[in-house]
Amino acid sequence: MAATARRRAMLTATRTTTILPVSDPDRASHFYTDQLGLTPIGGAGDGTRLFELGRGDVLGLMPAEEGAQSGHTVLSFEVDDLEAEMGDLQRRGVRFEDYDLPDLKTVNHVAVLGSEKAAWFHDSEGNVLCLHEVTG
Numbered sequence: 001m002a003a004t005a006r007r008r009a010m011l012t013a014t015r016t017t018t019i020l021p022v023s024d025p026d027r028a029s030h031f032y033t034d035q036l037g038l039t040p041i042g043g044a045g046d047g048t049r050l051f052e053l054g055r056g057d058v059l060g061l062m063p064a065e066e067g068a069q070s071g072h073t074v075l076s077f078e079v080d081d082l083e084a085e086m087g088d089l090q091r092r093g094v095r096f097e098d099y100d101l102p103d104l105k106t107v108n109h110v111a112v113l114g115s116e117k118a119a120w121f122h123d124s125e126g127n128v129l130c131l132h133e134v135t136g
Contacts, residue, residue, distance in 0.1 A: 015056040018075055021064030022125040025049055028061045031124035035092045069126040076130035082110065082117050085131050089121070096121050 022028035029049050032038045038051040038059065051059040059075070079085040086096060086109065096109035097120045104111055109119045115136030121129055 015058065017050075017058040017060050018053075019048065019060040019062050020074055020123070020125070020127050021068035022061045022123075022127075023064060023066040023068070024125065025061060025063050027124045032059070032061065035089065035094050037092070070128065073120065073128045073130045075127070076118070076132050079131050079133055082119060082131055082133035086110075086119055089131075094121050 020028075025047060029040065032051055033040060038053070041050045041052050041058070043049050044060070046062070048060040048062040051061070053059050077085075090096070098106045098109055099111065099120075100106075106119070111118050116132050116134055118130055118132040121131075123129055
C-alpha cells in the first residue's frame with residue numbers, strides 16, 4: 001500500500017509531456033512557433049519536436065500519418081483573459097471555431113461552460129486545441 005501511495009504522489013508531482021500526431025513536422029513546428037508563440041526546446045531521436053509549455057510541461061509533435069489526428073480536444077491552454085489571448089492569436093492567423101450543437105453553443109467563438117469560458121481552434125495538422133478561462 002505504501003508503494004502505491006508513493007507512486008501516486010510521484011505522478012502528481014511530475015512534469016508532463018503531451019504528444020500530438022503531425023503529418024508535416026515542419027509545417028506544424030512553424031504553426032506552434034509562429035502562430036502560438038511556443039519556444040522550441042529540441043527534438044527526440046524518433047523525429048518528435050519538443051516545445052516548452054510552461055510550468056515545466058512539454059509539447060511533443062510526433063511524425064504520424066495523415067488522419068492520425070483526433071476529432072476531439074487534445075490540448076487546452078488555461079489563460080487568464082480569454083478574449084485577449086484570442087485576439088492575439090487571431091492577429092497571428094489562428095481561426096477559432098463556432099459550434100451550434102444541442103450541448104455546446106458558441107457566441108463570437110466562445111462557449112460558456114458553467115464556471116469556464118472556452119474557445120476552440122485547429123492546429124495546422126487538424127488537431128483540436130482549446131483556450132479556456134476559469135471565471136468562477
